[in-house]
Amino acid sequence: MFSNSFWIFGNSRSGKSTRLVEQFCQWSQTVKPLSPKFSRRQSELHKLAGQRVPAILVLAANSNNRLKLADHIANATSGKHSFHSTTPLGFFEDEVVLFWPLLIQSLDLRAQFPLRLRPETEQELAAQLWSQELDEVLLRQAGIGIERMVRRILDLFQLAALSATPFEEIPTILERGFIDDTTPGSFWPLIGELLTQWRSWCLARGLLTYGIICELYWRYLLNDRTYQQHLAYRYQAVIADDVDEYPAISRHLFEFLLDRGAVGAFTYNPDGGTRLGLGADPEYMANLQKRCSVERLNRPSGLAAKIGTVFVELALGPEGIRESAEENFSLPQSPYPLAPDSVKSIQTISRADLLRKTAEAIIELVQSKTAAPQEIAVIAPGLDAIARYSLIEILTSHHIPTESLNDQRPLSSSPTIRALLTLLALVYPGLGRLVDRDKVAEMLIILSQPIETKEEGRRKKEEGKTKSPPLPLSPSPPFPLPISHIDPVRAGLIADHCFYPDTENPRLLQANTFPRWDRLGHRATTAYQEIWEWIEQQRSHQQQHLLPNPIALLDRAIQKFLLKDRELPYHQLAALRELIETAVHYWEIDRRLQGKPSPYSQSATVAQFIQLLRRGTITANPFPLRTTGRDSNAVTLANIFQYRNHRQAHKWHFWLDAGSHLWMSGGAANLFAAPLFLQQGSWSPTQIEAEQEADRQRLRRILLDLLSRCSSLCLCHSELAANGQEQVGPLIPLIYTSIPRSGSATLRDRQN
DSSP states (O other): OOOOOEEEEEOTTSSHHHHHHHHHHHHHHTOOOOOTTSOHHHHHHHHHTTOSSOEEEEEOSSHHHHHHHHHHHHHHHTTOSOOEEEOHHHHHHHHHHHTHHHHHHHHTOOOOOOEEOOHHHHHHHHHHHTHHHHHHHHHHSTTOOHHHHHHHHHHHHHHHHHTTOOGGGHHHHHHHHTTTSOSOTTHHHHHHHHHHHHHHHHHHTTEEOHHHHHHHIIIIITTOHHHHHHHHHHEEEEEESOGGGSBHHHHHHHHHHHHTTOEEEEEEOTTOOTTBTTTBOHHHHHGGGGGSEEEEEOOOOTTHHHHHHHHHHHHHOOGGGSOOGGGTTOOOOOSSOOOTTTEEEEEESSHHHHHHHHHHHHHHHHHTTSSOGGGEEEEESSOOHHHHHHHHHHHHHTTOOEEETTOOOOGGGSHHHHHHHHHHHHHSTTOGGGOOHHHHHHHHHHHTOOOOOHHHHHHHHHHHHHSOOOSSOOOOOOSOOOOOSSOHHHHHHHHHHHEEOOSSOOEEOOGGGSTTGGGGOHHHHHHHHHHHHHHHHHHHHHHTTOOOOHHHHHHHHIIIIIOSSOOOOHHHHHHHHHHHHHHHHHHHHHHHHHSSOOHHHHHHHHHHHHHHHHTTOOOOOOSSSSOOSSOOOSEEEEEHHHHHHTTOOOSEEEETTTTOGGGTSOGGGSOTTGGGGOSSSOOOTTOHHHHHHHHHHHHHHHHHHHHTTOSEEEEEEESBOTTSOBOOOTTHHHHHHSEEOTTOOOHHHHHO
16 A cells, blocks of 8 residues: 655754655555455454544654644645544553453453553552551662652553563562662562552552553553454554654554554654653664665754754863863863854853843843744753742743743642642541641632633733833832732731631631721621631531532632632643642542542542642643643743753753753653663663763753754853852853853953
8 A cells, every 4th residue: 555664864853743744645645445355344343443444643752742743734634634643652541441341351350441540649549558568668778758769669660661571570670780789689579569569459440550551552452363453454554753752662563563564654863862761762763764764864953053063072072172170161262163143151150140141131132122032942951940930030020921841840839729728628527637827828818819800801911011111120020919808917817816726627717706807807808708608608518418529619619719700820720720630530539449438538538639739749731731822922941851852942042050960960851770671782770881871972962952943042151059069060161162141250250
């Protein structure tokens, strides 16, 4: 039907995805209805799969890139051709759920519909299951907390599943990899026992994690003859973008389809590998090119075409280019041209000055109309809360919007979410230890915010647009939050005098309980009375079993106090969606584990839910994953991993903390013992040389990838980090070779 498979090899932004879309358009034209020669059995299989024509499977590395690729294909074909668009992990999950009856038969499982566990629920349930054994685990490996140890053990199972490694071999792999480590020899077999116990416990209850899903797919489902027949008949072509980000088991899927007569088109970026250390295996996936016609797209883009090689040589060697830290990095005149029109630097002594000058430079670009906000990105190896908050506050005060890319902060960081959790503790009995005076005061402030209609919101936005932004940095605060009817002072008075703490039945008292309740004022008293009456009504409904579940209570509170024809900002709506999605998932799992809950067990579950979120657990991003309509007109704030993972590109890059040593380390983008589960190469974490070489290769990919995504660059460096230590990272030679912007000052300049 098709002529050949294609392996499209090229660097970042070289046109690989566009070439994929072209190939899809060619293949989709030749897709024809089933021939009459097909047997009745084959026709029935197609009918069961919901398709009457051969389908094309389209894969992307993550959900955000999947949406972009699907839109690109739909626009190129005017939506005339159907295809199955998903991610590798999404495909494995869909297949396991769809063919669950086959797994029930082969593994002799209980016949029940499978439920997928979110990472936060997975970690909590695993900690409860291993509660007795965890003390022994922590004794054998001191210095690691319980939550971190539980997450590390679960990640080992996922790494093994993604690399097509039987979980029974995990202890042996760890013993061989950490042979020179001081960990007791009996530690790794204990980890294997915990994983075996966890896997059996989940399968007995029909609970699926990402690790269990991947293991079930490559180990059982992909080897099942019935499933193989379905899979071969459903797909005759596969298109996979950025396979350098795919796990090793993806190659098993691709090779099966190619062996059954399907064809494929794959793109590979040698400067990619963003998820290397998180389950991806680029080198193993690269061997697929032996079965394809290789197309090389040598089209360097952005600054990588001009100075990519220079950046890599200055940052990684030879060692003679840069001098030691003891000589204060006083470089001689560099023979390398760093394109002064494209590469500049901001150099300060303190990090506070660096954040301020970086914001000033962005404001200058926007106000001079040199660049629009959506053409600017601030990228850092680790964008901490202080830097994020400072940049947002300064830029927002000058009417420059900002957008944090995939900002996964704990739900408990939102005052609105904390207020709703306090509300749960006041309605359900037995939760008195989870509510105190300060939490009640915060709840009163949040729930008493005035309702702003959509018309008022639009009018304020229009008034804001007509105001001309100030030219210099002004000390004026950013756009204020809505003023609550109960201000912090009155909220504190009410919490002191009207909150009755009790272990079993904490409650709020009426306002006139306060001897000088007239000091509250009419507005605050009226707002508090409304909150009190609503809480008492919900308590009554709960006692009479008229409140279905805590999710219904959260929905009622959101509708009553937070929405009600009110136009909330996008980030607040996203937090509320995230809370509801997390609560729905939590109680769905609770029903599976406990059956029909009793009033007592429901209160206990509410307590566990509140404690889970207050511990700072980071939940999954809510759906939809992106806003609809036009692209955001905002400055992008992101760390390196987030930016590369989203495949974004901007005209201007500001590399914050360019002198940090974090540019060389993988940080949170590396799971524990991840290199041990790569299919090719023997790597030991005790081999310092191997680890250093891996860090150097990672930095090389980061530099070339980021430079391909911008045309102008500003290196932002402070002599001292936030902790007061001197920054001597690998990019120091780049900073001192670039041209400082006017106003930048360093310690070396002042000494001179």
